[in-house]
Amino acid sequence: MKDLLFENWEKLGQVALTTVVSFIILFLFIRISGKRTLAKFNAFDFVVTVALGSTLAYMMLAMVTLAEGVLVLLLIIGMQYFFAKLASTSDKMEHLINSSPRLLFYKGHYLKNHMKAEAITVDEIYAVVRHAGHEKMDDVLAVVIELNGEISVIQKSETETGESSMEDLKLPKN
Numbered sequence: 001m002k003d004l005l006f007e008n009w010e011k012l013g014q015v016a017l018t019t020v021v022s023f024i025i026l027f028l029f030i031r032i033s034g035k036r037t038l039a040k041f042n043a044f045d046f047v048v049t050v051a052l053g054s055t056l057a058y059m060m061l062a063m064v065t066l067a068e069g070v071l072v073l074l075l076i077i078g079m080q081y082f083f084a085k086l087a088s089t090s091d092k093m094e095h096l097i098n099s100s101p102r103l104l105f106y107k108g109h110y111l112k113n114h115m116k117a118e119a120i121t122v123d124e125i126y127a128v129v130r131h132a133g134h135e136k137m138d139d140v141l142a143v144v145i146e147l148n149g150e151i152s153v154i155q156k157s158e159t160e161t162g163e164s165s166m167e168d169l170k171l172p173k174n
Contacts, residue, residue, distance in 0.1 A: 105143035
């Protein structure tokens with residue numbers, strides 16, 4: 001019964017270290033792999049979800065001691081809080097932790113370099129434009145891949161006044 005609750009301090013330290021390192025590595029791999037792998041999660045949420053799920057599975061199967069599992073959960077939640085705080089207090093950290101939305105189509109032009117970077121084809125853009133209820137690309141001002149990997153279609157506006165939802169995008173000069 002002793003081993004179920006606590007094995008030794010050295011193993012706890014090892015678990016703490018491997019948790020921090022594994023979390024950072026998994027986060028970097030997800031961040032590098034791009035938005036398409038996230039499907040409605042941002043990289044941050046995805047890493048936390050996978051890490052928490054894996055930890056819980058190991059705990060449930062008694063593959064780690066309860067103390068080790070609790071330590072891992074506390075470290076994951078603590079890192080989530082720490083990185084969220086960093087993102088909310090610094091624009092540079094926010095950009096590093098969370099990806100940025102990216103234009104794929106703007107004012108009649110496909111932004112091929114952005115499409116290539118996000119691994120999006122013209123046919124995929126057509127599909128989301130149709131899904132948004134548009135037949136003509138002339139009705140579309142922009143197509144944007146969002147932070148979570150979803151693709152948004154922005155219809156041309158009748159007016160030029162008011163705040164644009166595209167304020168956070170780097171718009172090409174036409």
